[in-house]
Amino acid sequence: MPGASSIPVLDFGGLLLVSIQGELPDDAAVSLQEDITDAVVRTGSRGVIIDISSLDMVDSFLARVLAEIAASSRLLAARTVLVGMRPAVAITLVELGLSLPGMDTARTITDAAADFGVTIADTVQEERNTT
Amino acid sequence: MTYGPPDSDAAGAEAVAGLLRRRREQIAQRWADLPLFQAVFTVTREEAVEACYSVIDSLAVVAESGRVEDLDAPGFDPIQRQLSAMTASRARAGLSTSQVDREVSALRDAAWDLLDAETVELGVEDTGEARVHLVTLFGTLRVVVIEAMLQENQEIILRQRQQLLEMATPVIKLWDRLVAVPLIGMLDSARSQVVMENLLEAIVEHKATIAILDITGVPTVDSLVAQHLMKTVASARLMGAECVISGIRPAIAQTIVQLGLDLSSVTTRATLADALQWALGRDQRGELPARGHL
Numbered sequence: 001m002p003g004a005s006s007i008p009v010l011d012f013g014g015l016l017l018v019s020i021q022g023e024l025p026d027d028a029a030v031s032l033q034e035d036i037t038d039a040v041v042r043t044g045s046r047g048v049i050i051d052i053s054s055l056d057m058v059d060s061f062l063a064r065v066l067a068e069i070a071a072s073s074r075l076l077a078a079r080t081v082l083v084g085m086r087p088a089v090a091i092t093l094v095e096l097g098l099s100l101p102g103m104d105t106a107r108t109i110t111d112a113a114a115d116f117g118v119t120i121a122d123t124v125q126e127e128r129n130t131t
Numbered sequence: 132m133t134y135g136p137p138d139s140d141a142a143g144a145e146a147v148a149g150l151l152r153r154r155r156e157q158i159a160q161r162w163a164d165l166p167l168f169q170a171v172f173t174v175t176r177e178e179a180v181e182a183c184y185s186v187i188d189s190l191a192v193v194a195e196s197g198r199v200e201d202l203d204a205p206g207f208d209p210i211q212r213q214l215s216a217m218t219a220s221r222a223r224a225g226l227s228t229s230q231v232d233r234e235v236s237a238l239r240d241a242a243w244d245l246l247d248a249e250t251v252e253l254g255v256e257d258t259g260e261a262r263v264h265l266v267t268l269f270g271t272l273r274v275v276v277i278e279a280m281l282q283e284n285q286e287i288i289l290r291q292r293q294q295l296l297e298m299a300t301p302v303i304k305l306w307d308r309l310v311a312v313p314l315i316g317m318l319d320s321a322r323s324q325v326v327m328e329n330l331l332e333a334i335v336e337h338k339a340t341i342a343i344l345d346i347t348g349v350p351t352v353d354s355l356v357a358q359h360l361m362k363t364v365a366s367a368r369l370m371g372a373e374c375v376i377s378g379i380r381p382a383i384a385q386t387i388v389q390l391g392l393d394l395s396s397v398t399t400r401a402t403l404a405d406a407l408q409w410a411l412g413r414d415q416r417g418e419l420p421a422r423g424h425l
Binding site for chain 1 (some may be wrong): 308327328331332334335338339340362365366367368369370371372
């Protein structure tokens with residue numbers, strides 16, 4: 001069932017792709033956690049990519065939810081990769097002592113997909129490089 | 132402590148104020164020829180004389196109030212503004228504090244001579260009082276000047292510290308998606324913060340997957356510096372970039388061990404060359420996503 005978080009969990013060739021846009025209220029974060037876990041079971045996916053490049057701020061609650069998503073996905077044999085964290089967010093999390101030790105990270109979605117052995121065509125990257 | 136003039140002082144204060152008002156023109160003409168005013172107002176002499184007038188008038192206000200020792204006295208405010216600008220320009224011209232101080236003391240002598248000329252009219256007792264007030268007044272004026280000098284120097288130090296911060300922390304793109312920061316000099320909290328921010332911004336800009344922190348130029352590593360390095364590494368990792376610390380000299384390696392610092396979670400290499408080889412080697416083995424030209 002599509003949950004109340006209203007954040008789409010896309011099935012991208014066996015990988016689950018989640019892009020968190022704008023501010024995420026606490027209850028929406030919890031629903032997202034349920035949505036992702038459900039989707040991992042439903043699709044039998046081995047990987048979850050969570051893009052947070054548009055988040056200005058990650059509080060301790062969201063950090064915990066993200067860690068829990070990673071932990072519960074791991075129980076279901078899916079690895080979670082966090083993508084596109086902004087410098088300010090990274091500094092804040094480290095200052096808070098939340099360096100998310102069990103979490104995999106990548107700079108771009110292309111990198112994260114490559115981590116799972118999925119190559120996103122070079123043309124896409126070249127196009128992005130030229131813009 | 133109050134600055135209200137006791138009755139015996141009142142006559143001296145008035146005498147000084149009177150002197151400054153009566154001899155305004157003469158004092159201003161003498162001052163305008165002194166190096167302090169001459170060097171600042173180079174365009175016309177009238178300009179210098181005008182500036183002298185404004186200082187003399189303000190000094191007269193201070194003398195009248197009797198608060199010749201009080202930096203907060205009403206007249207000192209405009210003096211402060213006028214002299215701050217002048218001493219700042221003298222400081223920029225390369226004069227030391229004592230040199231500027233000497234130039235300011237010269238202002239007193241001009242007024243002193245004129246007081247001598249009025250001894251007959253004022254009477255011996257009042258002249259003595261006036262002298263005490265005059266000396267105190269110009270003493271306070273020197274304090275104002277020295278304060279202005281110190282402030283100017285402080286600003287220079289601040290500006291230079293800012294420049295140093297900007298200069299000392301370049302982030303270099305070594306290879307496609309590989310950046311490096313050659314750290315040079317002592318790392319304090321402020322600098323570490325700048326290094327961290329610059330590096331993380333560069334990681335975003337270059338989509339870097341590996342960042343090399345080279346500490347060859349860092350003289351000592353204490354627990355605070357190590358903590359800053361660890362924080363930088365942790366932040367970079369959160370952003371999806373791997374950090375390697377290179378340029379660890381033997382002495383520093385020993386210090387780190389003796390301090391009991393745990394850097395086991397961080398990749399370290401002895402030299403920048405080793406770190407570069409490691410970074411490129413990792414790429415060829417395909418452990419990291421292939422990128423660009425590699």
